[in-house]
Every structure is written in structure tokens, then in C-alpha cells.
Amino acid sequence: MTEMGDPAGQSEFGAHRPISDRGHPPESTLYSLLARLRLALTSPFNARTVWRLHRQIEYQSGLLRQAEAAIAGAEIFERASVAARMGFWQCELPSERLTWSDGTYDLFGLQRRSGIVRSEILKGYSEESLARLGRVRGNAIEAGSGFGLDAEIRIPEVGTRWIRVSATVERRNGEPIRLFGIKQESAFQKSQLYDSIEKS
Template sequence: MEARIDEQQAVIARLEAELAHSRKVFDRASEAAQIGVWECELADSSLRWTDVVYDIFELPRGSALDRGRTLECYPQATREALERIRSKAIEDRSGFCLDAEIVTMRGNRRWIRITASVECVDGEPVRIFGMKQDITAEKTAALRLRTMAEFDSLTGLANRSRFQAVIGGVAAEGVEAEGVAASAVGAVMLIDLDRFKDVNDDLGHIVGDDCLKEVGRRLALLRSRSDCVARIGGDEFAVVFGPQTAHAAALRLGAAVVRLMERPILVAGRRIHIGASVGIAFSQDGRGDALYGHADTALYAAKAAGRGTVRVFDGKVGDAVSPSGKGESRG
């Protein structure tokens, strides 16, 4: 009998050692992957976290947890979305997955991926549990890739791809552009720098790049008044206005751009004078897919009129008018 008891105790000890080793491996893997496990009792909202979740929220490991305090780490919109899908999952006895931004207890911003499943007893939900993973690096990399894909590295403005997505409402991959509707365009303004080629030819491309950076800073002032400000070519820029922008307001902004570009640019102790011509096309039906060509017609007329001017497409291919109504033929 004693031998059998000793044998059973040896088996139990071996199993306990294996379990402890498994937990140690799991903890190390979870920490390496920045994945922690959490549970919430639905009866009293009490929480249980593994160490990695404490680390993600920058709370001391093992400290007392309060769900209400934890929810304060989420921005209001995210908190409302989390509560909504959590309630739905509990109602449906299912689960959910959500990427959410948090502000840790130390004030640092992080992105986490929450996965959850609802556990039921006799058909009634009793607890919700799952994993939380720190995906800040993943989100940062995705944002960097999006920035590279949609923004001009020299000026910081949107690039041609983003501009085309905005005026067409469809990205190059054929999916709807984020936050963009095909009927959301009121006007397109094209801006072409005058005498910029002379700067590159006479002073070099480094000075030319510095000039473009300053142009980008000046045009960035239009961001609050428009849907998109982009560099779409070497010295060509574009501004997209929503349908709420009045024609008169767009014309005033076009004239303001001309005046803004008349100011000298200081580069390496030099005062460089360039200038800009502006062409504007207004949408008749709220769609922007044809406006680029119309605005280009108006821009051509502005340059033909002596540069440093604003011209508006009048609705007929090949013609544009000045804001005062004087016609300009593309010739």
C-alpha cells in the first residue's frame, strides 16, 4: 500500500512539474508575443489578468483591478464601441475581436487587439474571457506604409495617388478610399509654379527641393478649408474642395494662392522669386472624376494669359474664363 501511495505521489509530483513547466513556457511565449489572458465575471465585473495584460496597461503586476477604471484608458468613441460589441456578444453567447487604442496608466498611447469569448453555464452567460495583445508596432508599421503610399515625402502633402482617390472616390486597388465618397467633390484647383524650372536649372535641384518644401508649407494652410491638398507632379499641386465650398470662396482662395506664391522664398541666403498659375473647375453633379481635365484646361489658360493668374473652366472643353468673366481660349 505504501509503495502504491509513493508511486502515486511520484506521478502527481511529475505532473505538477510538467504543469509548472508548461505554465512557464506559456508565460514566456505570451510575454514574447505581448499577449495576455483576461477574464471578467459578469455577475460582479471582477477581473483577472495575466502579467502581460498588466504590462500592456502599465499597471503593477498583481495590483487590484477595477473595470470602470480600466475602461477610462479607452477614448470615449472606442469605449462606446467596445461596450456595444461586448453587450452584443453576451446577448448572442458568442465572441468578438476588436483593435482599440488605449492610453496607459502612465499616459502612453498604445494599440491593443482584444479577442473575447462568452462562457455559459446552463445556457446563461457567466463570464467573458480572451486575450489582449499589444499591436502598437503593427499599427505603427501600417501607418508608416500608408504614409509612404499616400503622402509626398518631400512636402508632406498628399501625393498623386491620394489625390486621384479623393476625386474618384476609389483607390488604385479598386476599393473605396477611406473616408471618401465618389459624390463628395465640389471643385478642383490645380496650381503650377511659374519659373520653377529656372530655379532648378540655375541653382540646382537641392535649392529647388527646398523651394518645394516651402511651397508645401504654404499650401498646407489650405488643409482646414479643403478635403485634400496634394503634390501631383514635379511643380504641380492640387486642392480638392467639398460641395459645401462656395464658388466665390474657392475663387478667393485661388487668388490667395497666387499672392502667397508671389512672396520670395529664402533659401541658403537667397531670395528666390517664383509665382503660381491657378486653374479651377467646379463640379456640376458632385462627382470629381472629370474635374482634373477641366481644371487642367483652366490652368493652361492661366499660364497662356501671362501667368500669376486664376482661370475657371467654363463648362466647354478647350475654354476657360477669368474670375471676372473674360474668356481665354486654349488655342
């Protein structure tokens, strides 16, 4: 049947069509697929239409497999980062809205997925660490660079903890739009832990 090798079908549903097609997100592709399937079921049998549906089903299945693999990989990465006592974070600019991974919540002794406000989080920093954070953060935003520093934080029911804050600045059209990076237990905190173990 000549329709099975139709060039037009290849151009629309070709095997080499990029999976990460930003112009056609998975949701719109799925709706399109359902619409075509409904049309095929209510119309006279057409081999070309069925062939095109088959190709689009294969394409959609590929998207779903990639999404499942990405979710599984993210979950493994999250568990590994928690075990390593580290977490990821981002701060949108200028709103200063925070987004944390589970590991970051754990470092600050907070319940995971709880609401966080930057002004409240900063109250947990020691006065010296807060002043140093303000300086390096402001310089990084102005220069569009990154920064790293060790900071002392105070956690209810835990006490004092030292963390390492690493960040970079994302810019759009020359304007800073967010800070993002890693927070982790600092080497200073680990050395204190080892000292206490040796003394005991």
C-alpha cells in the same frame, strides 16, 4: 506471496487509475496516504498494507510530477506571451471581477499583480473605443458568442496605444458566467511603429 497480486489491491490502487480523479484531489490523497502510513507504522507488519502504501506512493508521485510539469509549462508560456506583447484575461459575470496575466498588465502599463477594477480600467479607453466595446461585448454576452475588436487606450507616461481584444463567453446552464480571451498589441499599433522607424 499471494497478496502481491491481490485483485482488491488492483481495484483500489490500480496502475490504470486516472490521474485527474476529480473525486480525490491531490490534497485528500496525500492526507489519506499519511493516515495509512501512520497506521502501518503503529500496527504489526502486514505485507498487504505495505504493498498498498507503495502503490499509493507511486500514484502520488505521478501527481506531483504532472503538477511540476504543468507549472513549468505555464511559466514558459507566460514568458513567451510577454515577449509577444500579449496577455490573457478573464472577467467573471455578473461581478465583473478581472483576472490578468503579466502580459496584460504590461499592455496597460500597470504594475503586475496590482489590484484592478474594471470600471477604472475602462477610463483608459478612448470614448469611441469604449462605446464600440460596450456594443460588441453586450451582443456577445447575450448571444453566447465571442468578439474581437481593436481598441485605443491611453496609458500614463506612454501615451496612446492600440490593442486587439479577443474574447469568448463561457455559459453554464444557459447563463453567461465569464468572458475570457486575449489582449495583444494590434496590427495597427505595429504599423504605426514601423512607420515611425522608417521616418526616423
